[in-house]
Amino acid sequence: GQNIDQPTEMTATEGAIVQINCTYQTSGFNGLFWYQQHAGEAPTFLSYNVLDGLEEKGRFSSFLSRSKGYSYLLLKELQMKDSASYLCAVSAAGNKLTFGGGTRVLVKP
Amino acid sequence: DTAVSQTPKYLVTQMGNDKSIKCEQNLGHDTMYWYKQDSKKFLKIMFSYNNKELIINETVPNRFSPKSPDKAHLNLHINSLELGDSAVYFCASSQVTSSLGTDTQYFGPGTRLTVL
Numbered sequence: 001g002q003n004i005d006q007p008t009e010m011t012a013t014e015g016a017i018v019q020i021n022c023t024y025q026t027s028g029f030n031g032l033f034w035y036q037q038h039a040g041e042a043p044t045f046l047s048y049n050v051l052d053g054l055e056e057k058g059r060f061s062s063f064l065s066r067s068k069g070y071s072y073l074l075l076k077e078l079q080m081k082d083s084a085s086y087l088c089a090v091s092a093a094g095n096k097l098t099f100g101g102g103t104r105v106l107v108k109p
Numbered sequence: 110d111t112a113v114s115q116t117p118k119y120l121v122t123q124m125g126n127d128k129s130i131k132c133e134q135n136l137g138h139d140t141m142y143w144y145k146q147d148s149k150k151f152l153k154i155m156f157s158y159n160n161k162e163l164i165i166n167e168t169v170p171n172r173f174s175p176k177s178p179d180k181a182h183l184n185l186h187i188n189s190l191e192l193g194d195s196a197v198y199f200c201a202s203s204q205v206t207s208s209l210g211t212d213t214q215y216f217g218p219g220t221r222l223t224v225l
Contacts, residue, residue, distance in 0.1 A: 030211040042199060042216040043152065050211070085150065091211045094164050095140060095203055099152040 002026045004100035006088050011106045012078055020073045020103045022088030030091040034062050034073045037085045037102065046073070046086075075105070083107045112136070113217035115200050121223045122190060130185045130220045132200030140164070141183035142201040142214060143175060152199070158183050190224045197221050 003025045012018040024032070031050035035043035049055055049064035049071060061074040075082055085102040092098065113134045122128055134141060142165070143155040157165035158177040172188040187194060200217040 033213070042218050045213050045215065048211075048213060087152065089152075094157065095211055095214070096154055096157070096165050097214060098154070102150050102152075 002090060002092070002098040004088055004090060004098060006086075006100040006103045008101065009104045009106070011108060012075075014078055014080060014107055014109050016078050018075045018078060018105060020075070020086050020088075020105070022071045022073070022100055024069050024071070024088070024090050024100075026069075026090050026092060026098070028092035029066065030093070030095070032062075032064055032071050033089045033091065033097065034060075034071075035087040035089065035099075037087060039084070043087055078107050080107050080109070113200055113202050113215055115198075115217040115220050117220060118218065119221050119223075121225065123225055124190055124192060126190050127186070127188045128190060128222070129187070130198055130200075130222075132183050132185070132217055134181055134200075134202040134215075134217075136202055136204075136215065138202040138204050138215075139180055140203050140212075141177065141180070142203075143183065143185050144199040144201060144216075146197045146199060146219070148196070156183075156185075187222075190222075192224050195222055195224045 006022045034046040037043040047062040054063045059076045064071045087102045088100040089097045140159045142157040146152045156175045161177045174186045177183045197219045199219045201214040203212040203214045
């Protein structure tokens, strides 16, 4: 089976950095995705990691360690619009995505 | 606009009714999915179709029946609606065609179903 854990909620200040951790135990692994979901909207793709290491995309970076079953999403220079839920998802056979419960990030001025 | 679209956006209905949600993608993708997001915001896969063929069929009551008339459409029909079916249903699509492959899934705007 699949088990994916991430914190429920985090609060940070505008301009700061926040790191959202995700740990997983899965029976298959074809990569790990991070999605952003604003309230009442669809999840939108942020990043994909399949090899160990750091992937950087502007203010957002994602890290993966397959041996540790661990990933994190790093959000730098936080902006008010970054207030959203961040979903960690593991891909297995058949491109089946299993999502964690999401981490709600609240950015305060 | 190129996108994944769903109709309706909101659906309010009585217990016991039958309803359908439609999904269309014009991204040229081969694979489409249905997800359910409950009140606790857990997003769970229900079904996936690759080029009109059922690939993933999670443990979903058989009151839920997906139908794919062509690879650009995947509709979800729900019979005998129950209170617990209230949720947001998201359609998604991706390009991957191989069961070993992985590709980014793009989500539709969601349909909020409320069963009274």
